[in-house]
Amino acid sequence: MIFSPQTHQPARCRRGPLRVRAAAAAPRRPRPRIALTLGDPAGVGPEVALKIAADPDIAAACDLTLFGSEQLLRRAHAELRLCLAAHRAGAGWLPDMESLSLADVALPGWVAPGVVPHLATNASGEASFRFLEAAVTAAMAGDFDAVVTGPVSKAAWHAAGHRYPGQTEYLAERAGAAAGSYGMMFVARSPSSGWQCNLLLATAHVPLAEVPKSITRGLLDRKLALLMETLPKDLGYPRDKVHIAVAGLNPHSGEGGQMGREEEELIGPWLEAQRAAHPHAWLEGPVPPDTMWVRPGRAFRGGPRDVEQLQPADAYLAMYHDQGLAPLKLMAFDQAVNFTAGLPFVRTSPDHGTAFDLDGGLADANSTKEAVLLACRVAEQRRRHAEAAGGGPGAAAGAAAGRGAPAAAAG
CATH class of the missing domain: 3.40.718.10 (Isopropylmalate Dehydrogenase)
Structure with missing residues (x-):
């Protein structure tokens, strides 16, 4: 289903271009539920997110939901298809937009028109901040086992009025983590x-x-x-x-x-x-x-x-x-x-930045793929650790949802 990141409640599945894949037959253990934010929509974040959504290894490992703007993601999808055609590169890997699981984060009216590819602006900073805000809120509510954050521009955040040194400090503040x-x-x-x-x-x-x-x-x-x-x-x-x-x-x-x-x-x-x-x-x-x-x-x-x-x-x-x-x-x-480390919910991120100067189609998604796979392993290890500590399956599910003490990722 598509849920509303603003109300943190499931929303009625609406007719429209985006829908969530039907759940497979229930496995013995629930698959990790991973929230992936687009990061700064003027950088490589949307392209990387689309590549991750199309990756069969990711599909086999978890239930992935993208956190971003439907309007901006569709724009990035169309621009990427044109870039690939211009470079005479195949676009067969591009995921079908109709099959994506997307939490469509509401943005102020001025934001989407102000997002300019390859340029850090207050609009792109506002968008990336709201994507992260919605994903963290959903994880803390227990809707997701982990948050994987796309790269953001600190300068764009500051231009939008969000004066955090980085995403880590914002996450710690939201989690109530002491210095x-x-x-x-x-x-x-x-x-x-x-x-x-x-x-x-x-x-x-x-x-x-x-x-x-x-x-x-x-x-x-x-x-x-x-x-x-x-x-x-x-x-x-x-x-x-x-x-x-x-x-x-x-x-x-x-x-x-x-x-x-x-x-x-x-x-x-x-x-x-x-x-x-x-x-x-x-x-x-x-x-x-x-x-x-x-x-x-x-x-x-x-x-x-x-x-x-x-x-x-x-x-x-x-x-x-x-x-x-x-x-x-x-x-x-x-x-x-x-x-x-030390947060009540799992958070991972690729170790690269927004790459505003990179042409479409050239972004390497491997670090983000590793981030998603690590998040899956950490969520599963937290589940195992909670069960070993004597809490039983119920406590394990709470820990994996970010409501219990940190647990682990297989090394």
Whole structure:
């Protein structure tokens, strides 16, 4: 059925161009219900969403609903067909608009005419914000097991009056998450070795000059606790045996205090205290930032035997944004997924931006595909974790709908 994201209630299925596919025979376990937002409609978001909706692997894995504007999606569909024809590329993969499952989000009258392809405007910012707002509301109401967010333009958001640093901060506010209780995490599974790299950022959207004073014992306590919770509940790792590598802040981890004192005075003593508090965990560090990514890089590019020999960590804690994301994107740009740890509902996102400058038909949907598949695994792991905790199937369904504690995604 088509539901109204404004009232959060099922709406009468109307005659019209969009309809929801009829439900298949009930499986033993319900399929994950995934909400995918279009992101900024002036960028690659609508094209990527259409490619995802047409992907047979996605159709086999979940029940997918797009959150966006019917008018803007139809416009993108028509423009994409023209672009493909101009490049003499086949358009056979384009999904039939009549078969899409779409939550048609109402927009103010000025928005759709103001959306200009390849240009960040207040109109495109308003549209992408409302798409996200509607999807989060539906997930928090239990209508979806996970939200996969398309890329947005922060400049367009700000032009529309939405002064958030990014989608993560908005999601945390909606979920009522306290500062430090959630985190920006990136997950990438190697197509050659099967090993999964899990990265958590201690600080995210913070100017580099402010990073040292932002890193405190309290912050590190909360980020490590988040990892300790997320690895078993959301990513399926054994709770009693986790390996976490913690980066230093300075070159060579300070070289004994010669290149900075944070490792000697803060990170090192903090790690010693955490090792005593968590004897079941292998807490490695402070690892020199320039060498921390050697083992994971080789494990990601290699095969299963390399993983066994190298013993890369189960998770990596980077002190700041580019310390973690520059090497990760070099290693796994098309496979990496942004996962917001610590929220009561599952949220993933591709690790690329709006790509306003990209011609139609050229957008790579692989990162978004990985984001949807990870969301499915996390939702299922949360279900399993809730059942194992003794809540039974009913509690598991509540957790998967975002009403229970975070649970997990098979690693």
